Amino acid sequence: MFWSKKWHQSLAVALSTTLVLSACSSGSGGNESKPSAGASESTNVDSSSKAPTEKKVIVVDPGGDFTDYAPTTSMEKSDANPHPYNEIRVLADEWEKLHPEAKIEILSPTKSKDRKVAVAQLAAGTAADIIYQIGTFKDEDYPKGWVLPFDKYLDMPNPYAEGNAKWKDLYNESWLNRSGDGQVYYIPIDAVPIGIIYNKELFAKAGIDKPPVTYTEFFDAQQKLKGIGIASYMPIYRWSDITLETAVFANKIKEWDVLTPNGIVDQEEFVRAYKKGLYQVDSPENREYYKLKKEKADGYPNGWNSIDAYKAFVTGKVAMIEAVGIHMRNVQDDKERKFEYGTMPFPILLQEESAYGGANTIRGTAGYATAWQLTNSAAKKGTADLAADFLMYLTTPKNNARLVNNLQAAIPAANGAEAVEMFKPMYDQFQQDYKDGYLTWGAFYAAVLGGSEYGQAYEKLSVDYLLGSISLDKLLVELEKSMKKSVDGIVQQHKYDESKW
Amino acid sequence: MGYIKRLYQARLYYLFLLPTLAILLIFGFYPPLSALYHAFTNWNGATAEWIGLQNFKYMLEDSFLIDSVWNMLFLLIAGLITGNAMSLLGAAFVFNLKNSGMSAFFRYMFILPMVVPGVVVLLLWKSLMDPLTGLFNTVLASLGLPHEYGWLGDPAMALSSIVLIGFPWVAGLGFLIYLAGFQSISQEVIEAAKVEGAVGVSRFLRIDLPLVTGQIKLMIVLGIIGGLQGFGVQLVLTKGGPGSATAVPGWLMYEQAFSYSNFGYASMIGFVIFIVILAITFINMKFIKADQ
16 A cells, blocks of 8 residues: 555656756755845955855954953843953954954854864864864964964964064064964963962952962961861962962073073973983972972862852852952852952062072063964864964954953053053053063973873872872872883974984 | 474564564673673774784783772772761661651652762752852851862862762662662561660661661672772763872773774773773672572
8 A cells, every 4th residue: 555556657757856856956055145244245355356155254253361352142231241342343344344254153152162062163174163172282283284283373463453574573483383384373362360368368368468479478377277177278270379389490490491482391302301301300300299289279269179169259158269360250250259359479489498499480471371273173164274274363452451441351462552441450461571571371280281181180190299198209100100101202203313312 | 493483373472572682692792792802903094904912011000990900999998998988877767767757858869869860969069169269268267267279170189089979979870779678677687676675776787787688789889880880980070180199990092092092902901901800890799699
């Protein structure tokens, strides 16, 4: 019954009709622009131009280090939407008027921040043309051709920045980290204000007159807070560790920073130092570093690994937390906070306090945070040049300030851009330290330089050490094993020319 | 020819099975076979070069992975005990309730928590165990007892804290399965046991428990398989920490793949877990069959 002659005939007619209709349809691809958009754009196009051609679509995934730059769904401020934001769309519209041949599509919510998603998209060549990723990943991605170098664009003038001779002049050269092949694979968008937020009332209760400046004063403050039964400090990430490690190894940086002397030890320089025995995991400096880390951790609350540091601070359970711009903004706006707060930079290590003290990291900002990359998708679609041009537009001092300041979470990266009032003291501190020759943020940080395998081991083992699960000797032995494996892997991956060392 | 004719006659059935088979092959069989191949490569998400047994060799030297096996065994054994003992007892109590209304009430109360998403439950327990603001430490403090426990943040008690999640461990699938097992016991058996004087605990140990042995074995097999590969708590709550105190092989496999892009190494870990689960399941099945 199901396969009767009538059924066969009906099926044949239906299939044939479908085939004919399919052949008659336009069968347009994904990139074809809407006819109405093309028609309206043609009024801006030179009258001598040909019929409107297909617009090049530049897809932007505007993630950020601490806050994304994606437009919010509404511009109405509310408890659920405390920071309405649309500036990137406004800037994109302005740029599109100057470039009628292109269209900017901004993804919201952002996706590439999630490394799992980014890897899948980059491997498939379907990532947005411009994406954000945490800086450490660029050294894994560029050898695979997933991200494009900016060097040729950085040497061009930025046509949107008045008087600019080279785009790279808008940035602190030493802060533009070069990858293993010597190229720059990102453009900075913002710089992160960084330091410590402290509870003024708890400080007063503990008898602390002024914010501590040196490590001695800091440990003293911790003891006073412990005396009144308050947890003194909590980390959110490991920013304070970075400043401490740089301070302890400051005297060695010049000895290692030889291949690309710029005040920062890059990965090849670090590998060279390790291979030549100039850097050793079990060294007096590293022992001093972990000793100071442990002393600082004595002020952490019990079980700190599972505590939300921010929440603990705003509810008055912890006196100090390390913080970056977004935490400072959130503390300012947080209705749960019932106390006065202040901000201060990380303490510095003096020569009197440690055999390795005397030189410290710039305070006030941790350098460039959000940085956007051009991907293999842009190369595949032929939109790389246009995407770079759009980034040039976004990064003039004036536009960079518009892009960043509306969110009140960071400082614009471009030199000459104004910061918001809340961050001006941090920015001023940074400028003073920069003049005084303080070391660049992250001038040396082994957990990153040692490669991902070492970084993993460091993350786990250093916490085990701070919590008392393993001794310092055991920590250094295990870290050395990981470092050796990790460095061998880096050398194999990058195929360094050791004769240059 | 006879075979082909039979095949042709049944063509409609095969046609309807085809989509399911295609999906099963693509999403059920291809990924593990692909992972099996990539376990012997240095696959990083983009390129994959054959490296033979190097990943396996690295597994044997990976102290984090070796330590995580002990964590996994601890959680597995504790989970089998807590997940089965309490739900078995709970089901036995509910089964033996004389008042049908109360029996129905407790049945619903024990089954209702199953509708709450697992992630929500985990986050709730994290909140209870917060060392500074959590209910546990707050209640202990109010009772004048020692209360500065780190719970999930203390390496000495993090694993035990994970075991504590879900206390009293009655509600869930185990309760349902055991209750069904008890309800399938024939009334004649129960009456006969009553006549013989086997009541209460005596009847439970001599009559009820042996008659739900099948369910117990099933739950143990499922528990072992889940325990060997599970890492939900680590993913949602601890990230294997503090330090590496709560890391399990499944979590390390996930971390290697998606945090460090070491897909080849992660595939090898997954492959080894698969072999272990297969072996244990095979042994269990033989054990169950022999018993039957």
